[in-house]
Amino acid sequence: MTENTFPTPGTFTLITDVRPYGEGEPVNVLLDGGVIAEMDHTVDKSRTYHQRIDGRGAVLLPGLVDMHVHLREPGREDTETIVTGSQAAALGGFTAVFTMANTQPVTDQPVIADSVWHKGRAAGLCDVHPVGSITKGLKGETLTEFGMMTRGDAQVRMFSDDGRCVNDPLVMRRAVEYAAGLDVLLAQHAEEHRLTEGAVAHEGENAARLGLRGWPRVAEESIVARDILMTRDYGGRMHICHASTAGSAELLRWAKSQGVKISAEVTPHHLLLTDAKLDTYDGVYRVNPPLREDSDTAALRQALLDGTIDVVATDHAPHGSEDKCVEFDQAKPGMLGLETSLAVIAEIFVKPGLADWRFVAKVMSERPAEITRLADHGRPLAVGEPANLTLVDDDHTWTVDGTQLASKSENTPYEGMTYSTRVAATLLRGRVTARDGVAENPLSE
Template sequence: MTSDKNFPATGPLSDPGEGSLLIRNVRPYGEGEARNVLVQDGVIASLDAAEDTSADREIDGKGRVLLPGLVDMHVHLREPGNEEAETIESGSRAAARGGFTAVFTMANNTPVTDEPTLAEAIWNKGQKVGLCDVHAVGAITRGLEGEHITEFSMMKQSDAAVRMFSDDGKCVQNAALMRRAAEYARGVDVLLAQHAQEGTLTAKSVAHEGPVASELGLEGWPRAAEESIVARDILIARDYGARIHFCHISTAGSVELLRWAKSQGIKVTAEVTPHHLLLTDERLRTYDAVNRVNPPLREQSDVDALREALLDGTIQAVATDHAPHADEFKACEFEHANPGMLGLETSLAIIADTFVKSGKADWRFVAKVMSEQPAEITQLPGHGRPIAEGEPANLTLVDEDCTWTAKAEDVESPANNLPFEGMEFHTRVAATILRGKVTFNEQ
């Protein structure tokens, strides 16, 4: 199924990394008085340019917040194989509009990204589009079948420079295979990202195992299905020295396991999605399949634990798990719907409203969990860098005083599975800059 959605313009574009750009009246990290930031040939040349400074291009920052360009460790851009839901081009537009200068697209395409040439095709297409850096995530196992490990080293050494591997959408169930993958990953210094889901505990499961699922007659998905894999892989990371990252953590129990791992100095990291920080399984009472996601929306106690874990550093990153689906895969009975939600264009607003507007954190925190630490975990050069002279001009301009309503008809993706439809937010991306190139501008 194809979409006839009309895509809104992303704003004027500039030549990448050439000439000069002056961003007037901005506050780096939302701190201090407004200043003028001068970018020359894709690099920050001055953080305090004079008022009479001239440049090839200008943006009026209007006193807004300037952040490092956002980095999303976990998206699904569906190309190749499911272009009716998303393409690298439409996903790049959504990413730029959401403030992202780099994204990592998961391997569960058709064909699966399990060979260097497939990873290179994704990287090259993203560079051709030129709106954000699109990094291919390699599969841990061939075809995501959980039987044979892929060639980590060959994919890392390819032009795509694959630095993260995941069977996301599926869990690496076989513990012995996960151990071998950990040993291989350690040897070539790549990151393993685990989709934590013990399959025998989630057969036919579609909703969080709790009172709501029981009342609605939906098959329950226990917390233990996630936590048992988190516990297992923490121990594998401890004993075999691999860098293991946990995708879309969703339970309070997983938080406690991660907190223990951190206290022991074990090399594990974790991400949380905006929807698991905002929504609960109470939304399932409408049976609207837009709310079906993997892992499922949990209870308020889990949401509270996840928020605290992000604040105290137990969870290091926010990742959207942006997962577009064509209409026919969501316009059906809840239990038959494909799991997944759109998230690239609403992510910053949710984090800002949840943490900054509430007074629980500042913009330095947002920069840390949405840019700096994702780049650090993935060992991604050039992104998540400080806003400082001499650094690459990968930047996000944020309007922190903008009330708007989320609507599926307004998003860049062809898909419409936006769970935040009709919700009001108070922060929005005003412009995104990739190495001095303006990839999105609301003006």
């Protein structure tokens, strides 16, 4: 096997001393090319292993899948590129990500989507799936050619105007019907913009005390309710981006009880942080939707645990210091998330015993892959399955330092926070893409 290529059949990689799903005694896993060949391999000294990875007792998970990232290319390569975003993804344990359409130009035609796809493939660190926009130019007026983008090289399977909501109900109805006919996923940024004009923080006591214009829960919940009913009546599959309120969780719970084909995501920052952070007036905490109150955070955690909310998605949103080190109401909304998400989820759910590593695999790998119809990701840890894998050191103390992250930007809301879980290695189709805190070089270099 030559450097910086994917291993081929007959090329054996040995991963020693790992615990699948964090359960049982450590085992040795043998990979043949990009496929799991044996799950309890006996080391054979006479066999030639092209690569050995010492798992050191790590938890073995299927490679993580993120349904919602912003890699900024094309247009804002000063804040992130497909290569740097892929490196951040690999360091975070991800083997597939979906990058949103609000680029410059907008990903509203096949040539742009295919360019993103090919650049991701050339880097070879993570499968980068472009998300097509629902409307041309994100203007909320004219639908894009879903069919043409699904038939391009990128085979676009998700459409979203994320960053903006498709507010016009007639346009949204047409989108739902169009998407249903093609069996593609619509992902809605739920925000009734007439209720959020000038808003920068959750509408509550803290925003009022600090003199910040409030963003009400109803701005999100009214769109969630509308689109649940749209999906119920006109078919198709709907996904709610970054659910942030207890009310949204209740609406989703009702929708699922009615058999509506709807899924939803929650971000690590909405599970951990609250609007108490606003006291700092630090622009790094400005995000859309805003950080909410303790009651919302608790409801979102419960909704993820009981399956009302399906997945964790980072909404990784890089911004340069010139867009964050400003007055709070002038800061651009968004936070980094790819390299810290697993640590945050482990801290919230696994460390206190609220959930196990199979739960993490479900919400960060299996369900995202299922919802987005990725056949070779989120698969069980079993013989014959693709070697898209994440090794997790669940006893590694580290402190978040934005200057040390692979992303070109540093706007992490977890700066200075200490965690005890970190990705030890990530493998994409049997190729190591990150190991011991260092991302591999892209194949294109």
